[in-house]
Amino acid sequence: MGxxxxxxxxxxxxxxxxxxxKAEITYGEASDLLKVALVKTASEKLSQSNxxxxxxxxxxxxxxxxKDVRRIKEGEDSTPHTQSxxxxxxxxxxxxxxxTRFQNSDGDPxxxxxxxxxxxxxxxxxINSISKDVRPKAVLDEMLSRKMVVVNTRGLIEPSLENIIANQPADDAAKYLGMNIHDHLEVAVNNLSDTADKQLERCAHYFGLSESAAQELENFSKEIGMTALLKINEKAQALIRxxxxxxxxxxxxxxxxxxxxQATKKDAK
Structure with a gap:
């Protein structure tokens, strides 16, 4: 490794x-997790190469x-894991x-x-368009309790967009943390390989800015980032139908x- x-x-x-x-995961526990990842990844690499x-x-x-390799292999679950x-x-x-079935003429929910x-x-x-295995009232009660939706004065249900992330359960947040960081790293690592199938992974980074300029760029990034996510979601929902x-x-x-x-010499002391 260079x-x-x-x-x-x-x-x-x-x-x-x-x-x-933060999660109070000790070095020993982290080391065991790394061993499992190394063994599983090496096994997959050998399998792909026949x-x-x-x-x-x-x-x-x-x-x-x-002995650790053998222990990890013997402890592997043979049941395929499906992505929920x-x-x-x-x-x-x-x-x-x-x-579009649940949007107004302006494209808003x-x-x-x-x-x-x-x-x-x-x-x-x-709710029924997603699953008929759960009662819509149960979903509504859950979303109301987490303040993800509100019932307005006309008795209509409105999404509370600012509370979607703020009131996300810890288990859901952990799941998305694992998924998003995993996927980002997969793309970055694969793009280091000599392959023609490079996936999108780009950034725009700047140094030596004032605090106000950095904050302005962050605010602008959030604005255009959310616009991009909403556009991707609209395209995905149209395809899924x-x-x-x-x-x-x-x-x-x-x-x-x-x-x-940026850390300065004074900060580092």
């Missing part, structure tokens, strides 16, 4: 270390002791924001009746904005 790549890995570990400390998967080969590739579509509340918001009214579909139809577009592929488009104060 020095620059080592520096990159060390930089990746820094926010991960913050997460481990090579024999042995404890010795995995040990030579990863440096993980053979996420909480039904999140799916409901995505459809509400992007499906339309306040919904509890049931369909005339030609307009209501909240019950929104056609059964011929259903299959076993996943896609993830994300945005983030990060700002920090």
């Amino acid at each position: 020095d620059k790549l080592k520096e990159a890995v060390e930089k990746i570990f820094q926010p991960l270390a913050k997460l481990l400390i 090579e024999q998967i042995t404890d010795t080969r995995i040990h030579l590739i990863t440096g993980v002791h053979r 579509n996420g909480p039904i509340t999140s799916q409901a918001f995505a459809k509400w924001l992007g499906d 339309r306040p919904l009746c509890k049931k369909s009214s005339g030609t307009q579909e209501g909240f019950e139809e929104l 056609d059964p011929k577009n259903h299959g076993n592929w996943d896609t993830n488009f994300g945005v983030y904005s990060y700002k920090s104060k």
